[in-house]
Amino acid sequence: MPLQQFLKGIEHALAPVRHVMKPVLSDPLVMAVWALLVGASVGVLWWDIRKRNRALPSMMKGVWTLVVLYSGPFGLAIYWYSGRTQISHDSLWRRGLRSTAHCYSGCGAGEVLGFVLLAGLLALQSTLLVTAGTFALAYTFGYALTVGPLMQEGVGFGEAMLDALYSETPSITVMEITAIGTDLLIASQANIGDVLFWGALVFSLSVGFVFAFPINAALVRFGVKEGMKNPAEMGTEHQRNRAASTD
Structure with a gap:
C-alpha cells in the first residue's frame, strides 16, 4: 500500500537517528542523571514561582511544572525566557513559546498516559491501536486545557469546543505526529520495565515541542490564537494590588 511504503521510507530515512539515540536513551546512567536534572529544575522552578512569581495564575504554574517535568532544564530555560513576570518585553517568540507550553502540558499528559497504559501496562502489540489511542488521549x-478555562469564563461548551478545534488542532497534530512517531521509531519494541521505554518517551516529548513551536508562533502571528497573557503585566498588576492593600 502507498501509505505503508511512505511510512517505511520515513523509517528508513530516520534509521541513523535511531542508531544514535537508542544506546543513549537505554543507558541507565544517562537516564539517572537526567532524572536528577529534572528534579533540580523543578525545584528551581518552584522556588522562583514562590519567591518571585506568585502573580502567575494557578493554571500557568501547573503548565510550567509539567513542561519542566517533561523537558527538564530545557523546559526551565523556556520558562525563564518567556514565562516569568520579570521578562524585559514581550515578543512573538515569547508568546509562541508560552502558547506551545500550554499545548505541550496537556498533550504531553495524554501521550504519557497513552504509552504507559496501552504499550506499557496493557502491553498491546498493535502499533495501530497504541498510536490511535495515544493520539485520542x-x-x-489538549482540548480540555483550552475548553475548561473558557467555560470558567462563562463561554458555552459548544463555543469553547469550536474555539479549541480551530485554534489547537494544527499544533496538537504536528506535536503528536512528531512525538509519537519519534517514540515508535526508537522504542516500538520496548517494554514498560525497559529503560529505553522511558528514555524514548521523554525524548519524544521534547521533539514534539520543537516541531510544534513554529506552528504556534505562526498561529499567534496571524491571530488564530491569542497566545498566553504577558506575564510582565501580571507582575505589574500584582504589585499594584499589594501596594493598595498596604495603604
Missing part, C-alpha cells in the same frame, strides 16, 4: 487532554 493527547487530543482530549
Whole structure:
C-alpha cells in the first residue's frame, strides 16, 4: 500500500537517528542523571514561582511544572525566557513559546498516559491501536486545557469546543505526529520495565515541542490564537494590588 511504503521510507530515512539515540536513551546512567536534572529544575522552578512569581495564575504554574517535568532544564530555560513576570518585553517568540507550553502540558499528559497504559501496562502489540489511542488521549487532554478555562469564563461548551478545534488542532497534530512517531521509531519494541521505554518517551516529548513551536508562533502571528497573557503585566498588576492593600 502507498501509505505503508511512505511510512517505511520515513523509517528508513530516520534509521541513523535511531542508531544514535537508542544506546543513549537505554543507558541507565544517562537516564539517572537526567532524572536528577529534572528534579533540580523543578525545584528551581518552584522556588522562583514562590519567591518571585506568585502573580502567575494557578493554571500557568501547573503548565510550567509539567513542561519542566517533561523537558527538564530545557523546559526551565523556556520558562525563564518567556514565562516569568520579570521578562524585559514581550515578543512573538515569547508568546509562541508560552502558547506551545500550554499545548505541550496537556498533550504531553495524554501521550504519557497513552504509552504507559496501552504499550506499557496493557502491553498491546498493535502499533495501530497504541498510536490511535495515544493520539485520542493527547487530543482530549489538549482540548480540555483550552475548553475548561473558557467555560470558567462563562463561554458555552459548544463555543469553547469550536474555539479549541480551530485554534489547537494544527499544533496538537504536528506535536503528536512528531512525538509519537519519534517514540515508535526508537522504542516500538520496548517494554514498560525497559529503560529505553522511558528514555524514548521523554525524548519524544521534547521533539514534539520543537516541531510544534513554529506552528504556534505562526498561529499567534496571524491571530488564530491569542497566545498566553504577558506575564510582565501580571507582575505589574500584582504589585499594584499589594501596594493598595498596604495603604
